[in-house]
Amino acid sequence: MTSSYSLFLFKRHRVHGMLKLYYGLNEEGKAEEQPESLDPCDINGPHFDPELFLNKLRRECSLAELMDQETCMVKQIRSLDSDMQTLVYENYNKFISATDTIRKMKNDFKKMEDEMDCLSANMAAITEFSARISGTLQDQHAQITKLSGVHTLLRKLQFLFELPARLNKCLELQAYAQAVRSHRRARCVLQQYSHLPSFKGIQDDCHAIMDKLAQELRQKFRDGGSSAKDLSECVELLLQLDEPAEELCDKFLSHAQSRLDTIPSPTSNTDILEFIDRGCNEFVSSLCLVITSYQELFINHAQKGELASKNIPQMANGKLNAFVDDLAARYFSLVERRIQEEKGVADNSLLVRALDRFHRRLQAVTKLLPGSAVPNQGTEIVIRAATERVKQYLSALQSFYMDSLTDVRQALATPRLPELLSSLSASILNQIKSVLASVHLFTAKDITFSNKPYFKGEFCSQGVRESLVVSFIKFVCQSSRQFCESAGDKGGSTPPALLLLLSRLCLDYETSTISYILTLTDEQFLVQHHSPVTPVTTLCAEAREAAQKLLNHYVKVQGLIISQMLRKSVETRDWVNTIEPRNVRAVMKRVVEDTTSIDVQVGLLYEEGVRKAHSSDSSKRTFSVYSSSRQQARYAASYTPSAPMDTNLLSNIHKLFSERIDIFSSVEFNKVSVMTGIIKISLKTFLECVRLRTFGRYGLQQIQVDCHYLQMYLWRFVSDENLVHFMLDEIVGSSAHRCLDPAPMEQSVIEVICERG
């Protein structure tokens, strides 16, 4: 099958190739792409060598194959012959038909040539006729042209002669515009021919009429009662009549001014939004109208016409700017006065909306007058108003803070300090938040002025963050410090509990609230710190300092209250002639009670704090050391007259090795430290007072009893009980030293008395 098919293909190919050869078609391009055709055995190739092919066949093929090959070859030759015959026949037919066509064409062309000759003859005849006609019509045409020229001239003349009458009529009908238009048309001609008497007359007449007209226009203009449209028409006409533009500008503006002068004066009973609304509707819109018509008249219009050369636009522009500035300044002063009346901080949105509207309306002026300073001034007003508002909020916050302090002060009687503290700090925080929310309105997206650079940058950082939030925090710290200072001289005008409360408040501010508030602010206002701002750490340090100061002051005040009791009790008693002690003096019980209540109070707000490790049973064990061994030894030494220096030596050596006690030193933020401070102050006072007195035997014993009592109860409050022991030791030692007859009481007796209470 395959061989027969390939044979068929081969045959087709060969047929075409041969036909091509026959017609001399150059197939070289293709032949080059078929290198196989170089094969001398390829029967279709150009290099076919029959000898080789035959040899090859003979060599390679069997007889049967040769037979096949031969029949195949014969078949091919036969078909090729028949193909050739067909082709020859076809070509012959085509040739015959081509010859026929050529013959037919020859006949057609012959006919066409004749027709063309005829056409050219006709054309020549037409040309001749046409020349003849134009020759005859020449004269008449010239005449008609002349006549029509005369007609136009006459019409013009008629117009001129009729002009005065027409102008008069226009004047009567108040059709000023038409009159001016007519006059303008005639003016040049009249000017040109004014040397002719008749034209001169017409011109004079016209002038007179036009003067009258101008007069009337001016009158109308001056009267001012007419609408803005009429007015502008007047101005337009006058301009066309060569009136001096400057004067017109002035007059126009003065008219406009008289109309705009009726700016609404601020009446305080209308709210600010309404006021601004009215101001915008009445003033700003009519101002815009004036600007538009003015520009239309004097600037845009003049630029088109011949007036442009006279520098009128510049002049007019200058006048307009001055005019707008003047008016705007007056309007702004009104607005500003009104804004300043806006003191209440209750509803900020109204003000913001009013300002927004104000600012938005002024944008119209910007569009009309690109170079004007008015919008900038408007923005400045808005900025000033905003800053003013921030200030008001600050003072409102401050007064709120002071008010809440007053409330707290009144509520101090109840022993619910933590609740008071949390409610105070929560209410302050809420107030700050609401103020921030109010202020935030200034930077809301839909407010036109919020995308001004001021409101994006400086307002947020300097305005809100610095002068509102930071100032408030500083104010809190400062007012707290003032509590310390004012109270210091007058002796505790501030209740101690308030000091404690405020101290805790400041401390809370330091630890969390300040950074919270500032973060909140920064987030809400997206503060970008272009200018240096107060860092959180500074504020925290300030708050901490205030807290420290308050707590120190609290310690001092409480310490002084107890000191005062102790001092009075020591100073007013006759210690030489006192009776043998039977019980602890009431004042000591009072001291312990007060200390306990202070401890409770402080414990409500401050953490316990660290204290040095207690010995297992502090009061008992240390007490025995305190009075039996050390104290007794000291007394024993002081009784022997032979060694008066021993007392001094002993206590001095003791002092050298003990830490120096700073009495009014700073305390830490915990209960124990606070209590230690208070007790230190009290005991030091006790000591100093004792040193100023002289004691009898029983006086010393009473002091012993009192000190033991204090010892029993005070150790638990302080961080280092040794401190109490040491100071009480000192007191007993000093009183022994100031004693005329130092005979100390038996330790057991002291204990019995103290336990009896």
Added chain:
Amino acid sequence: MEDDAPVIYGLEFQARALTAQTAETDAIRFLVGTQSLKFDNQIHIIDFDDENNIINKNVLLHQAGEIWHIGASPADKAVLTTCYNKTSDSRVVSCAAVWRMPSDWETGSHESPDDSAHNPQTLELLCHLDDSAHSNAACVLWEPMGDGKRVISLADNHALLWDLQESSTQATVSSTATLEGKGQLKFTSGKWSPHHNCSQLATANDTAIRGWDLRTMSQIYCIENAHGQLVRDLDFNPNRQYYLASCGDDCKVKFWDVRNVQEPVKSLEEHSHWVWSVRYNHSHDQLVLTASSDSRLILSNMVSISSEPFGHLVDDEELSEGEDNHQEDNQSNKKKKKVLINYSSFE
């Protein structure tokens, strides 16, 4: 004493009274009065030799009682006053008296200082500054720069002006002023102003400071609540007549212009406990020394309110002197067991 070691002088007893002997012009001399209930009290006369940086001492016996306040006559260097507590029959009485030192203490001491220590001589009593109506003298003030004839004693709520006659052996009360008010008022301390012809006196009671005119014995000004608590001491600026320094239990030192008593001119809060004593330096009034029971002595340089507004004296030397004082005080404090010292004069 710029680079010298601090000079320490130890006393056997506690002492609360110290003064500079103003009539002595040649030497730097202090008088210290001791407090002891059980032994005879002494007056130590301490000479400071600033060339050799050593101290010479003499001891005189003051047998009347423990000394709470001492004052040296501005005219006669042998005369002094003391306020003392006398205990008799289990009662404690505060008295004041004028004394004369024995005439030969100086010569004796120079020959054998050890002897004088062992056998101290006794003060000679000139007169008592007490009468039956007024006792409990808190302090006695000599007329500054006077001839040693006039003293003021503050007793309870009275200020008594005494004239000393016949070589101070006789004292008569020439005039008195009484502090009137609610409760038991009591003068705690006072100072005789060296200005205005020595006609003014400033006193302290509780938290108030009062000024008196000695010619009429009437009050001329009053600083209520000058300190938060008790006012402990006063001193007049030696060069500026209206300026007054005060100190008290509120740990503060305040400077007042007595023409305007509403606000202090300046307030210092350096000490951490009661300030017992305040003194101006006599020639450089920007230097103010304060002593406190926080065991510290502070020398402050108050150029802004001194009579020399632009302190040309302020240099390292002054500061180091302050430190020296400090040291000395700390150490002497330890030696003397809580002695309160008034450095009245330190030149």
